Amino acid sequence: DTGVSQDPRHKITKRGQNVTFRCDPISEHNRLYWYRQTLGQGPEFLTYFQNEAQLEKSRLLSDRFSAERPKGSFSTLEIQRTEQGDSAMYLCASSLAGTGSTEAFFGQGTRLTVV
Amino acid sequence: AQSVAQPEDQVNVAEGNPLTVKCTYSVSGNPYLFWYVQYPNRGLQFLLKYITGDNLVKGSYGFEAEFNKSQTSFHLKKPSALVSDSALYFCAVRDINSGGYQKVTFGTGTKLQVIP
Numbered sequence: 001d002t003g004v005s006q007d008p009r010h011k012i013t014k015r016g017q018n019v020t021f022r023c024d025p026i027s028e029h030n031r032l033y034w035y036r037q038t039l040g041q042g043p044e045f046l047t048y049f050q051n052e053a054q055l056e057k058s059r060l061l062s063d064r065f066s067a068e069r070p071k072g073s074f075s076t077l078e079i080q081r082t083e084q085g086d087s088a089m090y091l092c093a094s095s096l097a098g099t100g101s102t103e104a105f106f107g108q109g110t111r112l113t114v115v
Numbered sequence: 116a117q118s119v120a121q122p123e124d125q126v127n128v129a130e131g132n133p134l135t136v137k138c139t140y141s142v143s144g145n146p147y148l149f150w151y152v153q154y155p156n157r158g159l160q161f162l163l164k165y166i167t168g169d170n171l172v173k174g175s176y177g178f179e180a181e182f183n184k185s186q187t188s189f190h191l192k193k194p195s196a197l198v199s200d201s202a203l204y205f206c207a208v209r210d211i212n213s214g215g216y217q218k219v220t221f222g223t224g225t226k227l228q229v230i231p
Contacts, residue, residue, distance in 0.1 A: 004158070006158075009206075011154075031215065031216065033217060035215065040223065040224070041224070042205050042207070042221030042222050042223050043159065043205075043225055044219050044221075045217055045219075046214075048217045049217075055217075056217055083203060091150040091158055091159065093159075093216075095215075095216050097215060102147055102166055102216070103149060103161050103164050103216070104161075104216045104219075105161060106151070106158040106159040106160070107158045107160075108156075108157050109156075109157070109158045111156065112119055
């Protein structure tokens with residue numbers, strides 16, 4: 001395991017359907033972050049976990065979005081009743097807290113298209 | 116509130132020439148600064164960071180960045196551009212007292228096009 005992996009890489013769904021994305025962080029990293037990136041923009045923070053605890057959620061994370069990290073390892077991001085405005089790249093990142101490490105490492109992202 | 120500005124949407128440079136991608140920032144305290152690169156349909160790859168110490172930071176793939184506190188800038192540089200450097204570059208910042216990485220703010224990105 002040499003990096004953050006995300007699955008699937010691409011997802012096309014019809015409006016109103018539910019979708020779930022998975023992120024596997026770097027194995028020794030205890031922090032995991034979800035971001036959304038739309039065309040022409042940088043990543044926008046959605047939420048993050050330290051181990052299994054979800055410590056912060058952005059106002060961008062509407063009630064239709066939920067994220068889990070049940071065992072402090074992989075995480076899932078679910079979007080219910082998808083809307084066209086949810087079309088974006090969803091990025092996951094991980095980092096190691098408490099050792100002075102300051103940067104996070106990103107996965108390749110899941111590109112969601114809602115039609 | 117902290118912010119990052121990347122004033123150029125796109126930078127074109129000839130292969131072999133030096134390149135500069137500009138970034139200015141605003142934080143209330145002292146900054147942590149980062150550069151990431153993103154290739155098409157890929158995630159972000161970490162290039163380099165400034166935490167403290169030398170103002171000139173060296174990173175991956177021959178890139179470096181210079182921290183200038185008085186100008187609140189952190190421009191990315193490379194002495195000789197390669198066609199393979201063509202990608203989208205993001206500058207990011209957080210205040211060192213603001214908490215963890217979740218407090219990082221990203222710029223809107225600069226597309227670098229290296230012309231053969």
